[in-house]
Amino acid sequence: MFSRQKTEKQPRPPLKVWGPAVAVGWLVPGGGHFLHKRYGRGGLLLFAVTGMYLFGLMTRGALFTPQVADLFTTIIYCGGFFGNLASGLLYLLTVWFGYAQPDMPGMVHDYGTKFLVTAGLLNVLAMVDAYEIAVGRKS
């Protein structure tokens, strides 16, 4: 006979507790950590995400624009776009100042495109970490 385990559902923390940390963390990589006075970790996150993003730009990587076609294309282009967008201010500045480049064939440019998306995904991890610090699950 299996005993049914009851997992207590924790109440969701209010938005005003974690919202600012996540929003600032999205806009500036490591910003959520700076907001909670985790300067060392925030600085390292800023260095890593910005470094990855700048290498992507300097190797002439392309930014994705959302396209809807067959399933594979939709996943690649919409997913890539959200990955780029997750870099926050870095992405916005790139687009506003006209540094976005067209997709070009070549090994280095291809790496650059992956670097740009990965920078955004790493920033998502940093935002999750900032959320956990804000709600007290992590010191």
Place this chain on the structure above:
Amino acid sequence: MPKVTLSHFEAALVFALFSSIVLAIVTKRTDHERLIYGLYCFAGFLAFLFGLGWLMFLGHA
């Protein structure tokens, strides 16, 4: 914006470095654990890189 050209190895090295830093920070709770895990991740990336490189080399031989 300056242009940078990276070889396969350099690109993988840069990727491994930045990814390891973030993974170490977000997954571990003390600075000592973060340092160890960051080095572990970086070494893992490199080991996988060389392993896959040799596998492809031997596959083509």
